[in-house]
């Protein structure tokens with residue numbers, strides 16, 4: 001059974017995959033199963049899978065758009081993952097929550113449209129995976145500053161490695 005838990009952010013769910021089989025060789029995980037996830041209420045129609053591979057203290061984000069659902073997983077390593085409500089008019093506008101996703105806890109996060117997401121890598125290397133319900137459209141994305149004082153997000157890394165787009169404020 002897929003375990004689905006609500007979070008402090010309306011619409012954002014933490015999901016534990018239904019199958020984590022460990023044996024003397026290692027372990028096996030079904031990261032997504034349409035039937036089981038639909039039965040658990042995760043019924044989005046995912047069109048694209050992505051991975052990004054990053055080194056320790058790389059921070060990607062905070063990015064999002066107004067139409068895409070994302071199902072985030074950690075394939076390898078460990079990262080601190082932040083979701084921010086960026087939905088104009090929402091009672092929770094600007095509210096954020098942090099999660100630690102890893103290749104041991106295997107937790108996933110479902111991110112609704114209009115929410116930004118960002119992550120900072122805590123292991124030597126991490127592979128960030130997500131399924132998304134739209135195909136890539138850079139022009140429709142928004143970027144929020146990871147260190148925006150108005151958001152006041154707590155991060156476990158003070159001086160992350162970022163792209164020029166993600167360098168933040170100040």
Ligand SMILES: Cc1cn([C@H]2C[C@H](O)[C@@H](COP(=O)(O)OP(=O)(O)O[C@H]3O[C@H](C)C(=O)[C@H](O)[C@H]3O)O2)c(=O)[nH]c1=O
Pocket residue numbers: 050052060061063064117135136137141163
């Ligand atoms: C997102 C994306 C990117 N690309 C190409 C475009 C660039 O040449 C290269 C790196 O893209 P970018 O610097 O935007 O990647 P991130 O900084 O990791 O950003 C992404 O990661 C966070 C988690 C997001 O939520 C978005 O999906 C996206 O913004 O991959 C593609 O070809 N297809 C894609 O779907």
